Amino acid sequence: MDQQPAFYFDLASPESYLAAERILTLLPLAAEWIPIRGSALPALSDAAAQRDLVEQLADQRSLQRPRWPTPFPFDSERAMLAATYAKQIGRTVPFVLAAFRQAYAGGRALDNEDNIVIAGSACEMHPAALLKGCGLRTVLGGLDAATELALERGVRDVPAVWVPSAGGGPDQLFHGDDQLETAAAVLSEQVATQ
Secondary structure, rough: OOOEEEEEEOOOOOOHHHHHHHHHHHHHOEEEEEOOOHHHHOOOOHHHHHHHHHHHHHHHHOOOOOOOOOOOOOHHHHHHHHHHHHHHHOHHHHHHHHHHHHHHHHOOOOOOOOHOOOOHHHHOOOOOHHHHHHOOOOHHHHHHHHHHHHHHOOOOOOOOOEOOOOOOOOOOOOOOOOHHHHHHHHHHHHOOOO
């Protein structure tokens, strides 16, 4: 496999939260975690429908029911810039997991700068550096470029797992938390045939 699989998410998506909590143990190899603007996608799920779905999935998997932040949905732009900054300094996964847990286990909306800083502190990101990083042109450009690439790859909603082609076949895209097992099976097959 020439390229690494990609996990696309938006911190405003509670379904992305469920996928983030499971993806590390499901996929047979590491996926690149890529923050993108869910609001730029053509089929972004309705917030009320997401809420119902996530509650059902949490119950089915014997997971803690989410504590919904107020407001919900929240504007995730600043949090997504923070996630992009975390990606640029090599702290994507710990920051994103901490931020998701702030939002959906702690019930704290990520449109609040304090909640973003708390998530950053959980993975040893200095608050001043994190806030300054959110304002950098390179960070804004990184989020724009990641969102554009996701659209080019056919991502229409978050969460999504993109699996690059293997053996001349087409790239594959799996949308939704319920497709993680299918993405894992495809990747396992690709790894086994290499």
